[in-house]
Amino acid sequence: MPKSTRENPAEAIRRRLRPLRGQLWALAVLVASLVLVVILWKMAYDRELRASEETFISQTQDAADLLKQRMVNFELVAGGGISLFASVARPTPDQWFGYVDGMELHRRFPSVAGLGFTGYLRQSRLDELQDEWQQAGWGDLQVRPNLGHDRLAVVLYLEPKTPENLAVIGYDMFSDAVRREAMESAMASGEPTLSGPVPLVQGDGSHNSDVGLLLYRPVYRGPEAPVTAQARRESILGWVYVPFWVDDFVSEVLPGREMSFTIDDVTGGGTPQRIFSREPASPKPAAFSHAVEFENYGRRWRMSFQSAPLAQAAPRLGSLQSILSLGLLASLLMYAIAWMLARTEARAQRIAMRLTEEYRFSEERFRTAMEYSAIGKALMDSDGLIVQANPAFGNIVGIEPGELEGRAFDDLFEDDFSPREALAPAEHGDEQGVRRETRRLHRQGGEPRHVQLTYAPIPGGEGMAVSGLVQVEDVTDRLRAEARVRALNRTLEARVALRTRELSQSNEELEAFAYSVSHDLRAPLRAIDGFSRVLVERYGDSLDDTGRDYLARVRKAAGRMGDLIDALLKMSRISRGxxxxxxxxxxxxxxxxxxxxxxxxxxxxxxxxxxxxxxxxxxxxxxxxxxxxxxxxxxxxxxxxxxxxxxxxxxxxxxxxxxxxxxxxxxxxxxxxxxxxxxxxxxxxxxxxxxxxxxxxxxxxxxxxxxxxxxxxxxxxxxxxxxxxxxxxxxx
Structure with missing residues (x-):
């Protein structure tokens, strides 16, 4: 008994996998290419993200620097006021107005409420100052709120003189702790000092918020500031200050920025005070955030920035996404090409079988349409011979369809026409070469008929058994009806011409009648009116009142008849002009x-x-x-x-x-x-x-x-x- 052999398991596995070798290799290439594309994309993504974040941080630093630089302008404006005190021991309100008016604050700095001077004085000198104020003709100086403190900081000048600024004159700034802290710090240090956020006294409701800041610069006696803090306190005259609205100031310096940010006062390490906030334009989360802290005239500010969403903050990431998609698509395309090659042959066979079946169905539909169509149809070859005709065409010519096959199509007609012209390119046809014409047909065993022919070449039919299709419609009855209509139209035109002549003659008679009325009837009327007037003039005395009344009525009737004749002529001209x-x-x-x-x-x-x-x-x-x-x-x-x-x-x-x-x-x-x-x-x-x-x-x-x-x-x-x-x- 022969020894049975068994297949090696490893060989069996290789045999089963051999048909799949190409697909497995394509799959391995796909996985490797996908991994490589993802790694390269991740590296490019991280690099672009870091670059966008660095750009954002640079923009935040620029914004903070721009804010600090604009504050320098306020310091310079206040310094000009100090120069005025250096040149004049105590400037008058008119001198202060002239200086501020030349600065054009509202045009150059729309966020600034004005430029003011706050005098530093004792409570004991308040009455003396009020008397001096009245004697100079500057009005009453009402200090408010007067809390009875020994030291006062009263606003004496504030320009421009808007109704809101005038309401601030006499305000004791030492009554507010935030203002007093900033003013005492400026007095002790001799440097410009910025206050914390406070509601401005001249808030008029026209701003987004009445919260503002005040920049103080101390004014001392003498040309130079004292060296020591004690000397500065003893020689202080007051403060030149610049009040401004925070929201307007920040919007003026940083308009239309895409980034959102907040400004907090973090001086002293206490609870931060919110100075300004710009909400993000988009509800989507920000891509980056960054905070910048800096000293600002004795205060410490923190600006916390939020960037736009990732799609706007790093717009080039979108192109990286497209590159990733293209890489993945290319990998998948390579795999698809390899996989599709294995199925091409079977698919081609299925397509060929389907096309064959569709061609058979198309042929059956065409033959059914030819057989049962009520319009005569015939297929012709390139020589003008009938290849096939349907029953409707046989009924029109009076010959069985089978007898028409092989017969020249042109022999069925009485008029002369070349058999090849039927399928020639149409000079007056449409873009597909379809042409139409009407010919006279000699029907077998009957009277001649007129038919309308529609020739249509079959694409690619030259040199084949069938090269064109012709449709035949019997239009004899329609042509006869059209001829009757034309005859009726000619008769109608003759009647219209006759009526027109009659109407013209009537118009001429009317014109003659109007002429007769105008001339022939006026002569008797003139005679009646003339003789009546002569009777009244010559023989009026011989007539009694009744006779004269009769003659007056005759003349009036003649005049009215003349008016009627004029009216008739006028109406006639209206109708005929x-x-x-x-x-x-x-x-x-x-x-x-x-x-x-x-x-x-x-x-x-x-x-x-x-x-x-x-x-x-x-x-x-x-x-x-x-x-x-x-x-x-x-x-x-x-x-x-x-x-x-x-x-x-x-x-x-x-x-x-x-x-x-x-x-x-x-x-x-x-x-x-x-x-x-x-x-x-x-x-x-x-x-x-x-x-x-x-x-x-x-x-x-x-x-x-x-x-x-x-x-x-x-x-x-x-x-x-x-x-x-x-x-x-x-x-x-």
């Missing part, structure tokens, strides 16, 4: 018409209130629009004659212009008669007129493409509203 459209200022025209009405009726000129809306414009004929407003405004003027408080308005509401009055008005039931010629709703004895003004107004509005309407009530006034076309084209 040519429109000359242009921009018209209706407000100006209405104003001129009202002025003419006032001049013609001076008794009512001051008793009629007229309101004309300014800036009303329209497009139209100036003469006709003036005639329109003359009629409407003239009617309003006439029918408000009996009103105690007559009022006429001309304006625009929405798209409608209106003329409104509070005159006699009219019954709304008879509004339909207003715009008819010679229709009157009031007796001639009440209001004179011919009865064609509103009829003329209606024709003017209609010629301008608008409508006019009226609203009114008896003794309640009337409102006439009308519209006009917006542009000249609409008017025409």
């Amino acid at each position: 040519d429109l000359k459209t242009e921009a018209v200022d209706l407000s100006r025209i209405a104003t001129e018409i009202i002025e003419d009405l006032r001049a013609g009726d001076p008794d009512r000129a001051d008793r009629v209130e007229v309101v004309i809306e300014p800036g009303l414009e329209a497009h139209g004929d100036v003469a006709l629009l003036r005639n329109l407003l003359v009629n409407l405004l003239g009617n309003a003027w006439k029918f408000t004659r009996d009103s105690d408080a007559a009022r006429i308005e001309f304006g625009k509401e929405g798209d409608e212009y209106f003329v409104r009055d509070n005159g006699a008005g009219f019954p709304q039931d008879y509004v339909g008669k207003l715009f008819r010629p010679f229709q009157r709703l009031h007796a001639q004895s009440q209001f004179d007129g011919h009865g064609i003004g509103l009829a003329s107004s209606k024709r003017v509005v209609q010629r301008h493409g608008g409508v006019i309407r009226a609203e009114g009530s008896e003794q309640g006034g009337a409102t006439f509203r009308f519209t006009l076309a917006d542009v000249p084209d609409e008017i025409e």
Whole structure:
């Protein structure tokens, strides 16, 4: 019996791992590259973080130095006041004002409240000083709060003289422990001394905070400061001091800084006193923090800085993050490439099978669309021969689809057309080469039909069995309907021309009638009026009162008939004249018409209130629009004659212009008669007129493409509203 052999376990493991060798090697390279990328990124990250922190610390030191340098300016300002005392034993308030005014404190140092002098005096000399103050004409010196102490430090000068600074004159600074401590320190040392945070007496509520600081410089008798502390106390005159608001001072020195910080007074090692605080702009935690302590005129300040969040404090870290991401992505990409190569072949086979299946489905969908389409379709080769036709195409030509295969497509038509032109590039087609045309088809066993053809080349079809597709639609019925419509249009045009000629003839007859009225009828009227006047002049004495009254009525009737003839001619000209459209200022025209009405009726000129809306414009004929407003405004003027408080308005509401009055008005039931010629709703004895003004107004509005309407009530006034076309084209 042969001895059975067993496989070495190590060999079995190697055999099983052999297919995975490439993937394991790719995985090892991936791990090594990831570790290297992370180590290099960490080194660069730490280096950039340290550089950003050093930059931040440098900025904090610069900010502290800038703050100290600006305080030097305050010391120099106070030193100028000391120089004034050195040149004058005791300067007057006017001399002090002249010095401070020349310093231009508010322009150069907006945070400074002013420059003042505090006198050092005993309680026993207070009355003497007050008398001296009054005798010099400087007013009453009221010391407050007067606690009865032997030594006082009273504010004597403080410029500029704002209401807030004037309220500080007479204030005893020794009454406040913080101020007294700073002043005594300056007196003993002879050096400028800064006070702790105190609320300024002249706080006016216009600042973020009334907390301020005061810089004191002692003033001694004599040209030089004494050497010893005892001598300085004995020869002290007072202090020149500079009060300033802390918030304004810091914001003035360090404006718009991205870093946030706080300033604390830590003098003496006691509890820190908060002087200033700038909150961070972002709620995110700060990336760095740093504190700077420094001596500031006898006080010790600590500035605690907070940087912006890490993304702003170290912006280059973002690029390091991108580099890390790119490194990791490159490592993963290398591994992915190695892993994908092993699967390429299988994946390619699956793709090929899927494409084959999709091609088969596409072919089936195309054949189904060809078979059941209601539009005739045919596939052709490059020689113009039919390769395949659907049943709809066979019904159009009257031949079975199977019999059409191999037949020249052009042989089915009666008009001449090259068989290759069907698939040639279209000169007037779209970008895909699709072209459309209409041809005459000879249907098998029937009458000729017109069809619309749509040719579409198949991409890549040249040299293959099928190179183009043509769709065929029978449009015979549609073309016949279009021909009937064109024939009807020609008939309609002939009728319109006939009606136009008839209308022209009617207009000519109207013009002839108007001429006859103007000339033929005026002659008899002139004869009636003339002979009536002669009868009155020559034989009036022979007639009684009744006869003379009859003759007067005859003359009046003849005159009224002449006026009616003039009105008819005027209305005829309105209807027949040519429109000359242009921009018209209706407000100006209405104003001129009202002025003419006032001049013609001076008794009512001051008793009629007229309101004309300014800036009303329209497009139209100036003469006709003036005639329109003359009629409407003239009617309003006439029918408000009996009103105690007559009022006429001309304006625009929405798209409608209106003329409104509070005159006699009219019954709304008879509004339909207003715009008819010679229709009157009031007796001639009440209001004179011919009865064609509103009829003329209606024709003017209609010629301008608008409508006019009226609203009114008896003794309640009337409102006439009308519209006009917006542009000249609409008017025409």
